[in-house]
Amino acid sequence: MKCVVTGSNVKVLGKAVHSLSRIGDELYLEPLDDGLSLRTVNSSRSAYACFLFAPLFFQQYQPSTPGQDLLRCKILMKSFLSIFRSLAMLEKTVEKCCISLNDRSSCLVVQLHCKYGVRKTHNLSFQDCESLQAVFNLASCPHVLRAPARILGEAVLPFPPALAEVTLGIGRGRRVILRSYQEEEAESTSKAMVTEMSIGEEDFQQLQAPEGMGITFCLKEFRGLLSFAESANLPVSIHFDAPGRPAIFSIEDSLLDGHFVLATLLELDPPTQDLSSSKHHQPMPQLQSHSTPYQDNFANDDIDSYMIAMETTVGSEGSRALPSVSLMPGPHSEEEDNEAEPSPVPGTPPPKKFRSLFFGSILAPTHSPQGPSPVLAEDSDGEG
Amino acid sequence: MPLLTQHVRDENRQYCLVASLDNVRNFSTVLKAIHFQEHATCFATKNGIKVTVENAKCVQANAFIQAEVFQEFRVEEESVIFRINLTILLDCLSIFGSNPMPGTFTALRMCYQGHGQPLMLFLEEGGVVTVCKINTQEPVGTLDFDFCSTNVISKIILQSEGLREAFSELDMTSEILQMTISPDRPYFRLSTFGNAGSSHLDYPKDCDLMESFHCNHTQVNRYKLSLLKPSTKALVLSCKVSIRTDNRGFLSLQYMIKNEDGQISFVDYYCCPDEDIPESES
Numbered sequence: 001m002k003c004v005v006t007g008s009n010v011k012v013l014g015k016a017v018h019s020l021s022r023i024g025d026e027l028y029l030e031p032l033d034d035g036l037s038l039r040t041v042n043s044s045r046s047a048y049a050c051f052l053f054a055p056l057f058f059q060q061y062q063p064s065t066p067g068q069d070l071l072r073c074k075i076l077m078k079s080f081l082s083i084f085r086s087l088a089m090l091e092k093t094v095e096k097c098c099i100s101l102n103d104r105s106s107c108l109v110v111q112l113h114c115k116y117g118v119r120k121t122h123n124l125s126f127q128d129c130e131s132l133q134a135v136f137n138l139a140s141c142p143h144v145l146r147a148p149a150r151i152l153g154e155a156v157l158p159f160p161p162a163l164a165e166v167t168l169g170i171g172r173g174r175r176v177i178l179r180s181y182q183e184e185e186a187e188s189t190s191k192a193m194v195t196e197m198s199i200g201e202e203d204f205q206q207l208q209a210p211e212g213m214g215i216t217f218c219l220k221e222f223r224g225l226l227s228f229a230e231s232a233n234l235p236v237s238i239h240f241d242a243p244g245r246p247a248i249f250s251i252e253d254s255l256l257d258g259h260f261v262l263a264t265l266l267e268l269d270p271p272t273q274d275l276s277s278s279k280h281h282q283p284m285p286q287l288q289s290h291s292t293p294y295q296d297n298f299a300n301d302d303i304d305s306y307m308i309a310m311e312t313t314v315g316s317e318g319s320r321a322l323p324s325v326s327l328m329p330g331p332h333s334e335e336e337d338n339e340a341e342p343s344p345v346p347g348t349p350p351p352k353k354f355r356s357l358f359f360g361s362i363l364a365p366t367h368s369p370q371g372p373s374p375v376l377a378e379d380s381d382g383e384g
Numbered sequence: 385m386p387l388l389t390q391h392v393r394d395e396n397r398q399y400c401l402v403a404s405l406d407n408v409r410n411f412s413t414v415l416k417a418i419h420f421q422e423h424a425t426c427f428a429t430k431n432g433i434k435v436t437v438e439n440a441k442c443v444q445a446n447a448f449i450q451a452e453v454f455q456e457f458r459v460e461e462e463s464v465i466f467r468i469n470l471t472i473l474l475d476c477l478s479i480f481g482s483n484p485m486p487g488t489f490t491a492l493r494m495c496y497q498g499h500g501q502p503l504m505l506f507l508e509e510g511g512v513v514t515v516c517k518i519n520t521q522e523p524v525g526t527l528d529f530d531f532c533s534t535n536v537i538s539k540i541i542l543q544s545e546g547l548r549e550a551f552s553e554l555d556m557t558s559e560i561l562q563m564t565i566s567p568d569r570p571y572f573r574l575s576t577f578g579n580a581g582s583s584h585l586d587y588p589k590d591c592d593l594m595e596s597f598h599c600n601h602t603q604v605n606r607y608k609l610s611l612l613k614p615s616t617k618a619l620v621l622s623c624k625v626s627i628r629t630d631n632r633g634f635l636s637l638q639y640m641i642k643n644e645d646g647q648i649s650f651v652d653y654y655c656c657p658d659e660d661i662p663e664s665e666s
Contacts, residue, residue: 079580082553089549107581116546117588124581 001031001071001101004060009255010097010112014084015228016051016258021081022224023049023260028132029108030072031063031101035256039132040077046263047221048134057255059096071101073108074129083110083122093118101126134261136248141239143209145176147199149229149236149251155197156223163195165265166222168238169214174201181216181265205235215240215247216265225249225260232256240264401428401464404456404493408507410643411449411492412477415470417621417641417651418445420614424470425523428496429463436526437470442656443611444527445618453647456493464496467521468503476516480509496520529654535630538565538599540572544622544639546593550574550585551616554609560658561609565629566602572627576609595624605633606658615639618651633657 005013016038020027024040024047031037035057039050055061064070084090096113107123114120145168155178159166165181179196201207229236229251240247244266250259405411418424418437427434432450451457480490493506502517554561558576565572572587572594589597615637619625622639629635637653 076580079578082555082580085553086549093549116591116593118546118591118593119586121584121586122581123583 001036001064001099002060002062003031003036003058003099005057005097005099006059006095008091009057010094011087011090012057012232012256013053013097014087014090015231016053016256017077017081017084018087019224019228019258020049020051021077023047023221025077026074027077027080028072028074028129029101029126030131031070033063033070036061036063036099041132041134042221047218048132048261049221049225049259050132050134051256051258053256054254065102068103071103072129072131073101073126075108075124075126079122079124080110083112083120134246136246136259136261138239138248138250141241141245141248143213143240144206145204145209145238145240146206146235147176147204149226149232149234151199151203152236153226153230155199156219156226158197159195159219160193163219165216166219167214167216170207170209170211171198172211174207174211175199176201176204176207177214206237209240215243217247217262221260221262222249225251225258228258398497399458399495400460400498401496402456402458402494403428403433403454404491405454406489406491407644408477408490408492410453410645410647410649412474413621413643414447414449414641414649414651415474415477417618417639418447419470419474419617420445422469422471423467423521424473425465425467425526427463427465428459430457430459432457435470438527439611439614441527442608443614444529444654445615446652448650448652450647450649453643453649464498465523466496466499466503467523468518469521472518473503473505476505476507476514476518479507479514479516480512484509527654529634529636529656531628531630531634531636531654533628535632536628537601537603537631538627538629540565540597540599540627541595542587542625542627543593543595544619544625546587547625548616548619551613551619554613555580555583556609556613558609560606561612562604562606563627563629563635564602564604565599565627567599568602571597571599603629603633605629605635607635607655608658611655612653615653618653622651 017027020038020040023042025043026040028039029036030039032052035052035054037050037052039048041048093114094112095115098109098111098113100109100111105123106125108126110122110124112120112122156166159178159180163180167177167179167181169177169179171177176199177196178199180194182194226236232251232253234251234253237250237252238247239250243264245264246261247264248259248261251257415424415435418435421437421439423437425436427436430451432448432453435447435449436444437446438444477490477492484490488509490507490509492508495504495506497504500520502519505514505516505518507514507516554574555576555578557578557580560577562575562577563573564570564575570584570586571589574585576583587594618637618639618641622641624640626638626640627635628638634657635653635655637655639651639653641649641651643649
């Protein structure tokens, strides 16, 4: 794979990396025929983001060397981000950015051609990986909001930086309400401040949701998408369904598209009502049947049951289709990749009521279906 | 502006070092450029003051503040030498705040009576005078890097701007910084080898950043990144930097720092190479 980004698009790429870095610790880079895809998922698997840069975005785009299979890789977000850390520098000094990935050198090479002929070459070690794909379907979401990023960006600006979740709903008079979400326990102990922003219907390019409908999701990831969309001056579409079902935030123009899939909080009360209810959600383990389509399983609260889904399909034909996954976290899913491990990473807030998203996986034909992913970095524990 | 003129006149005789300047930042800024260790050794001669800081017997930083920077500068002996806690000295110099209001200056008068005596600082801003006495310490010998210009293999002068960003972005998970200077490509290359992979930064020989480039044969040297990183402080303040390496692989970095009055001070860093690379031996 080889691609060349020039001019202001370098900053666009950098911005995308910044917003992805708000979500996950690992970046999945996958050159596809219809563009370069950058994806990530957070450690509790409740948020997934992907950007697809169309071939036209690049000055040169070559997804694979002729006669070779498409390569894909997984790298540390931190190391990729550090290349694009300073956006001001990208804008001021970087003229061209070349990204290349090939079999021979076991690294992803990112080369920045800067002003004065200075050239920065980063050789990032990577891991082979399977394709990362959240299972979501825009068409299955009955509710849609679309507004310029600036409107939404200004609406989330007043929320305190530490606020974790925000509720987005349709209030009376078809006004769109954004309200800081308070955890039930916190309410009794502290006199927390609730911030609420209300946006008129006229600011929306599309508003297709009934009054009283609302969803609660993480603000951090949303801010990440908004900051990208604002800089690109693009409208943001929010596709959502009932609370507890994933919401899809997307942006699109001719050169790129981005989708952020965020889990929403399962709230049995309509979110536009008072949040003080202590009603608890009852898990329904009987729904965890492998014959149930995945949509229905979102009614279940048990995160483990959602951690499925490394589907192993050898060969590329037909594998692009979203796998309709049965909920059997059987042994085969664990041995493919650590990613399939059903336990959330410790230290990350496992949102009790957030549900993880589903990921299908498409195994590369060259990849051995057994055994862990090979580590391509050299063993550093030498004798000398 | 005169500082405690009367008082000072009486005592002037006893002091072996008297230095005063109207804007203390012309002095403190340069000291900040070498502030990576607690203690510093000060040498004063009639040409000015040299402040030296060392770490791990491998790196040495010197700040030179020329006599011309001071409005009054007198050294009664051939040379005056003492060791002082640099952190405390800098705290005292910025006792009126490190970011004063624009247009206001803190004036400084600095006096030293001699061995065993404290360093006296009289700082004045807006009619308020602070007197600080900092105990001095027995001077200890400083390293002689024996960096001689006749042994210099390569010498590069760069606009600091070009190096500043590079140093701020260095991959600190790398233990070393590898410096390649060569008469052919890549000319001047800085490399790090960190957890995430390696990074190389190449400068062309003839660009606007590169003021001069002299190199007769290729040299590859490695330096401990943790020892070089503190030089970023000087780099940030400087307008130009000269990079020299000698036949032993020793590195000399000289920073030219312009103060607020347009006068020039120098800060230099010497650093030992981390290890010998066989190819680089001549």
